[in-house]
Amino acid sequence: MTVSASYYDGKTSRRYLVTLTISGGVAQVRGEVERDCPIAGLHVSERLNRAARKVSFPDGAYLEIIDGAAFSALLRGIGQRDSLVVRLQQSWFHALTACAVLVAVVVLSYLYLLPLAAQGITAMLPVSVDRQVGQDTLDFLDTRVLSPSQLDAHRARAITARFRALTTPLPDAPDYEIVFRKSRIGPNAFALPSGQIVVTDEIVQLLDDDDALMGVLAHELGHVHRRHLMRRLIQSSAIAAMATALFGDVSAVLANIPTVLLDLKYSRDIEREADDYAIAMFKANGLPRQKLALVFEKLGEMDKDGPAARYLSSHPANEERIAHILGSR
Structure with missing residues (x-):
């Protein structure tokens, strides 16, 4: 599967139009720039709504993915999954649950933990x-x-x-x-x-x-x-x-x-x-x-x-x- 992307060398602001494919555990960049890199050496940014995915190379160069849906399909094809944290971030249910837990922790800390801490500090x-x-x-x-x-x-x-x-x-x-x-x-x-x-x-x-x-x-x-x-x-x-x-x-x-x-x-x-x-x-x-x-x-x-x-x-x-x-x- 081929994915359209923009390539930046990390040194200048010049944009190069390229495509990305993965074969045998190696990422292959073709187009105005050509280079190969083992996928183990790449860093892929987290998936965020409406935000372009970024693939960083060890030397500071990086790709900005143009076709996000195709890139996601490419990652699934090689067995790559989002981390648990990313999956939770993409879930409204888990996000709201986290907010509720945070509020509960803050309230309980204010009502119980802070008074106990104040009592201990006062004693010292x-x-x-x-x-x-x-x-x-x-x-x-x-x-x-x-x-x-x-x-x-x-x-x-x-x-x-x-x-x-x-x-x-x-x-x-x-x-x-x-x-x-x-x-x-x-x-x-x-x-x-x-x-x-x-x-x-x-x-x-x-x-x-x-x-x-x-x-x-x-x-x-x-x-x-x-x-x-x-x-x-x-x-x-x-x-x-x-x-x-x-x-x-x-x-x-x-x-x-x-x-x-x-x-x-x-x-x-x-x-x-x-x-x-x-x-x-x-x-x-x-x-x-x-x-x-x-x-x-x-x-x-x-x-x-x-x-x-x-x-x-x-x-x-x-x-x-x-x-x-x-x-x-």
């Missing part, structure tokens, strides 16, 4: 890293959204003293510091990796209940003790780093770490861990868990666009969660 990081990140974040927040507390100094000391008198549910409790601030973001409390638990004047005034406030602090201490924020920061930074490596300057990730920390949303599992920590702390100290549930009940009663919206955005309150607090043994 020295605590000094947490402290530096936390202090830098607080400095950033103090210049943007926080201002000095206007809470009565005696009241602030009393809250701190009462919480420090409580027994923590796990040994080796981390060093922590309760920091009071007035906030532009309304009622809020959050923990920084450095062990600083930021409590806004607004949430103290909103709750107006020291037992409930102990619940807020216990929950945030749970985040500190479990190093949740560093785990979430590593996860978010890994995703952002991959995205910026593909689409932009990776230095933007480092520059925006404080903002990322402020806007992090905890996963359901992490929130459950912090809730369980607070529940255990209340139990160890004989405090009523109803006061812990009261925190979320009060915030949940407020309009979602009201002053508690930001706290709720990172600490989702719902009936299931309150039921878990009240129903835990």
Whole structure:
């Protein structure tokens, strides 16, 4: 069988019209150029829809096949088949299946593999890293959204003293510091990796209940003790780093770490861990868990666009969660 082709010597752009035949395991080129080559020394490009097939010679010369159907028949005639990968690429069913598998792998990696990896990396990081990140974040927040507390100094000391008198549910409790601030973001409390638990004047005034406030602090201490924020920061930074490596300057990730920390949303599992920590702390100290549930009940009663919206955005309150607090043994 003879196949029409264009021959290029690999050195110039000149095109030579030739034909290709195969006989006795040898490719024979005839026409404006004549040469023979064992088929074992040739490289044939993969079959792609509407794309010309290319046959490359060891010295860089190559053929562009003009009659693709005849060339395919020629290959079949000498027992040559497309590779498994090529056959799969030509199948819509297999292509769609591969896409579905890829999506499943990405989703499962995000939901399970990335959190496990972040937990392992966090465990290997020295605590000094947490402290530096936390202090830098607080400095950033103090210049943007926080201002000095206007809470009565005696009241602030009393809250701190009462919480420090409580027994923590796990040994080796981390060093922590309760920091009071007035906030532009309304009622809020959050923990920084450095062990600083930021409590806004607004949430103290909103709750107006020291037992409930102990619940807020216990929950945030749970985040500190479990190093949740560093785990979430590593996860978010890994995703952002991959995205910026593909689409932009990776230095933007480092520059925006404080903002990322402020806007992090905890996963359901992490929130459950912090809730369980607070529940255990209340139990160890004989405090009523109803006061812990009261925190979320009060915030949940407020309009979602009201002053508690930001706290709720990172600490989702719902009936299931309150039921878990009240129903835990």
